[in-house]
Amino acid sequence: MHALPHDHTGTRIARLRRERHLTQRALAELAGVSTSLVTKTERGVLPLTPHVSACFARALGVSVTTIVGQPYADELRADELDVLIRPIREALDVYDLGVDPEISARSIADLNTEAERLCAAVRGGEIKMAASEVAGLIQEATTAAHQARVHEGWLTLASLYRTSYDVAAKLGFPDLAALSLARLDWAAQMGSDAVLGGMFHYLRALTYLREGQYRTGDRLISMGLSTLQQADASRERQIVTGQLHLGAAVMAGRAHDEDRAQEHLLSAERIAGETGEAVKVHWLAYGPTNVKVHRVAVLAELDKYGEAVEASADIAIPGDWPKSRTSHHFAEVARAQMWTGKLDGAFSNLLMARKTAPQQAKYHPTIRETYQGLEAAHRQLPDSFLSYGSWLSSSR
Numbered sequence: 491m492h493a494l495p496h497d498h499t500g501t502r503i504a505r506l507r508r509e510r511h512l513t514q515r516a517l518a519e520l521a522g523v524s525t526s527l528v529t530k531t532e533r534g535v536l537p538l539t540p541h542v543s544a545c546f547a548r549a550l551g552v553s554v555t556t557i558v559g560q561p562y563a564d565e566l567r568a569d570e571l572d573v574l575i576r577p578i579r580e581a582l583d584v585y586d587l588g589v590d591p592e593i594s595a596r597s598i599a600d601l602n603t604e605a606e607r608l609c610a611a612v613r614g615g616e617i618k619m620a621a622s623e624v625a626g627l628i629q630e631a632t633t634a635a636h637q638a639r640v641h642e643g644w645l646t647l648a649s650l651y652r653t654s655y656d657v658a659a660k661l662g663f664p665d666l667a668a669l670s671l672a673r674l675d676w677a678a679q680m681g682s683d684a685v686l687g688g689m690f691h692y693l694r695a696l697t698y699l700r701e702g703q704y705r706t707g708d709r710l711i712s713m714g715l716s717t718l719q720q721a722d723a724s725r726e727r728q729i730v731t732g733q734l735h736l737g738a739a740v741m742a743g744r745a746h747d748e749d750r751a752q753e754h755l756l757s758a759e760r761i762a763g764e765t766g767e768a769v770k771v772h773w774l775a776y777g778p779t780n781v782k783v784h785r786v787a788v789l790a791e792l793d794k795y796g797e798a799v800e801a802s803a804d805i806a807i808p809g810d811w812p813k814s815r816t817s818h819h820f821a822e823v824a825r826a827q828m829w830t831g832k833l834d835g836a837f838s839n840l841l842m843a844r845k846t847a848p849q850q851a852k853y854h855p856t857i858r859e860t861y862q863g864l865e866a867a868h869r870q871l872p873d874s875f876l877s878y879g880s881w882l883s884s885s886r
Contacts, residue, residue, distance in 0.1 A: 498862055499543075499558060504532040506550045506557075520549035537828070537863035540856075541744050541791065544702020553664065554701050558855040560662025565852065565883060571618060571661060577625035578654050579666060584629060585673050588636045595634035598643045601627065605649040609773045612656045613812030615847030621657045624650060635680075644681030648674050655693060659700075660814075661853055667697060684721035688714045688730045689772060692737055699737070704745040711738040729768050729776045732761035736776075736784045743791030751788045755781065767808065775815045779808055783819050790826045798826035799835075817847035821856045828863045836864055837871055840878065852882060 507517050507528075514532070518525040522545055530536035531546075538546070538557070547554045555561070566572040584590070595601070604627055611620045628650045635643035655670035671694050678686035691714030698707035714734045721727045739754035759781045767777035774780070782805050789798035802823045807816050824839035840860060844851040851857050861879055864871065 498534055499538055499859065500532040500534040502557060502559060503528075503546055503550070506552060507532075510550060517546075517549055521545040522549075534862065535866050537859040537866070539791075539793070539825075540700075541702070541746065541793075544744070547702060555662055555664055558662075558859070560853075560855065562662065562853060566661065569618065569852075571621060574618075574621040574625075575658075575661075575663060575666065578621070578628075578657065579669070581625040581628040581632075582651070582654065582666075582669050582673050584632055585676060587632075590629065590633045593630055593633045595630045595637065598634055598638055598640065598646055601631045601634055602642065602646040602649070605631070605646050605653070608653045609649060612653055612660075613773050613775075613814050615813045615817065615850050617657060617660055617849040617853075620653055621661070624653045624657060628654065635677075641681050641683070644677045645683060645686065648677035648681065648683075648686055651677060652689075652693070659697070660850055662855075664697060664700070671697070684717055685724075685727055685730055688718040688721070688727075688734065690714075691717060692730065692734050695734075695737055695741065699741050699744065702744070704741050707741045708738065711741065725765055725768070726771055728761050728765050729771045729774060732758045732765065733772075733774045733776050733780075735761070736780065739784055739788050740791060743788035746792060748792055751792070755785055755788060758784070769808070769810050769812070773812065775812050779805065779811070780815075783815075783822075786819070786826070787822050790822055793829075795826040795829040799823065799830055799832065802826070813847045814850050817843045817850055818854070818856075820846060821851070821854055821860065825856055825860045825863075828860050828867075833864055833867055833871065836860060837875060837878075840864075841874075844878070844881070858882060 507514070514528045515525045518528045523542060527536065527542070531538060543554050543557050547557050563572065608620045608624055608627065628647070631647045631650050635647045651670050651674040655667050655674065658666035658670055671690060675687070675690045678690055691710045695707040695710035695714065698710065711734055715731060718727055718731050735754045735758035739751045739758065742751035742754060762776065762778045762781050765777060767779060769775050769777070782801070786798045786802045786805070789801060807819065820839045820843035824836045824843065827836035827839060840857060843857055861882060864875070865879065
């Protein structure tokens with residue numbers, strides 16, 4: 491019996507396939523995968539990798555979020571997160587209306603402190619707190635930025651737009667994430683900040699990565715690198731440049747272009763050797779550790795799961811690393827371990843992902859797919875395994 495809802499990924503794919511009057515063989519041909527993979531996926535025997543999810547999404551003409559079931563409406567409603575989405579949309583809509591006469595905005599310095607606090611909250615896994623506060627702060631910062639019309643004001647507003655993007659992306663609302671990025675780009679242009687412009691292209695590329703549109707994502711990476719060349723030389727510029735290379739490496743890995751992935755990893759590694767660890771610069775956690783973590787992710791995207799597990803063994807996560815990034819790494823390692831048959835280790839890493847950032851872990855597609863894969867393996871796992879699945883589909 492499945493601990494997760496019966497409408498798992500395979501069930502959704504089968505329903506979408508039947509709605510389009512496709513046989514399993516026809517879907518396999520459209521997606522470029524084997525008929526056996528379609529059969530096993532629909533039965534819930536085989537979990538999806540991000541690469542295959544994108545293949546099915548393209549073949550069925552839907553988004554990847556539709557394939558994986560995001561947003562997880564029942565869980566969001568139970569956790570009282572669904573009601574926080576509409577206020578964020580409304581706050582994003584007033585960007586060009588100028589000063590709101592009914593808002594008495596605090597100083598830019600005070601609002602920047604608040605924006606940094608929300609960035610830290612998201613990285614600490616406190617998604618609900620960030621989601622509940624970001625809309626009000628965006629409205630206040632919008633008025634403050636239009637009043638002051640200074641560089642710092644637009645950058646503060648851009649930071650809050652980034653937080654709304656983070657919340658939307660983590661909770662599975664791609665349209666809201668895209669709108670947040672459009673506002674971030676506008677604020678970066680108002681503030682004439684090329685580094686922030688590079689960040690915008692990086693985050694936008696990630697949205698195309700999730701949807702399996704690798705060519706567009708790669709073009710955005712190139713545009714981001716070009717934009718950064720307009721900024722003055724600085725450690726900040728180096729860090730964002732390095733992060734773009736890391737994003738490009740994962741993009742190439744998911745597209746199964748190993749040579750290009752390795753080229754980007756080497757570029758990122760070289761830059762990280764110059765910058766050192768830079769955990770809080772734009773909250774990217776950039777540095778040698780992040781390069782190693784991305785190498786694990788790239789190997790997994792290339793379906794080299796054994797090598798990914800081996801590479802993860804040498805990584806020591808710094809104590810000041812963001813909990814959200816650490817939790818994501820545990821999820822990646824768990825996925826690789828599952829595919830290599832290391833089921834106990836995979837479940838242990840799922841537990842670590844939950845312990846580190848529970849709010850993020852609950853809404854993380856990789857964690858859900860990995861849990862489903864472990865469940866389908868029909869092996870002896872501790873009693874806490876089923877309770878983990880119940881937690882994924884419950885309000886707490």
